[in-house]
């Protein structure tokens with residue numbers, strides 16, 4: 550499972566090892582030649598905007614998902630927004646989103662002029678609660694955005710069947726779910742579209758902001774391609790009012806260089822997760838659940854602990870960096886005061902926000918670092 554001893558500082562101090570939450574420099578060192586030559590080629594050709602790198606990446610990314618179309622854009626947030634615009638979301642519509650997600654899921658809905666309706670999530674996975682979603686449907690509901698939180702896909706066949714029956718639009722927030730599967734199908738297979746983020750810390754990350762919209766619908770892909778580039782057909786002919794939401798050539802080149810490594814990184818994440826599960830299961834530490842039908846890609850490995858803040862501090866003191874995703878559910882964010890939901894209204898999301906702790910699961914972690922995390926979590930939990 551990789552080399553041992555990396556990050557070791559056996560000098561007798563309390564912190565005898567440092568375990569970063571994310572080590573993008575280590576990743577860069579492992580694929581430096583690919584990255585450097587990809588970047589050098591973009592600079593050499595000066596194809597910085599809408600060049601062949603972008604088109605090539607779009608093709609490779611779509612193929613990796615077994616989906617006909619992928620269109621690159623400026624970030625994951627704009628990917629969700631663009632998809633909503635492409636689907637002609639009416640102003641004032643209601644769109645159901647989980648309360649436990651990054652704010653971007655809801656922000657895109659608000660920016661596009663509709664109203665996010667926050668629903669609760671499952672206690673054991675953190676994923677949007679299907680039953681809660683069905684109860685939130687009203688005559689104004691236009692669509693649903695399930696989030697494949699932490700790298701695990703929701704039960705897409707079930708959501709797709711419901712959306713079809715009710716005439717709702719279904720847009721997947723796949724920002725954390727590169728290479729994830731549910732019953733062998735990847736994001737975009739059963740919905741109107743799926744939105745990806747290539748934020749640097751994502752499982753497939755650029756060296757800046759980047760995102761993509763994937764879809765099975767050719768007309769939608771064509772419209773999105775035009776919209777993200779000022780609605781233009783050719784250089785100075787603009788068929789409709791779009792915007793600049795383009796993916797730039799340097800990011801596309803970096804993503805192209807990284808994509809062939811995604812499977813290996815995903816397998817390493819899954820192997821570390823399996824090791825954590827075995828050890829924490831024995832120690833009675835509560836991990837979020839991996840569904841048997843899902844290929845969880847562990848963008849984050851999340852445990853629940855009633856004294857999460859104490860545990861996080863104890864781990865920080867031993868050199869282990871952790872994260873919290875997310876400390877405030879969206880219905881309680883100051884930005885969404887207008888939704889009118891009070892504390893206690895979405896109890897599972899609120900309990901998760903108090904208890905979740907994301908442990909390091911970077912594919913570059915050494916076996917020794919993984920064992921150290923296990924040892925320290927078990928000692929302090």
Ligand SMILES: Cc1ncc(COP(=O)(O)O)c(C=O)c1O
Nearest residue numbers: 624625626651653654724746748
């Ligand atoms: C679930 C989720 N949705 C959307 C986004 C937005 O992506 P970006 O930061 O690329 O705009 C992120 C990433 O931060 C995310 O984690």
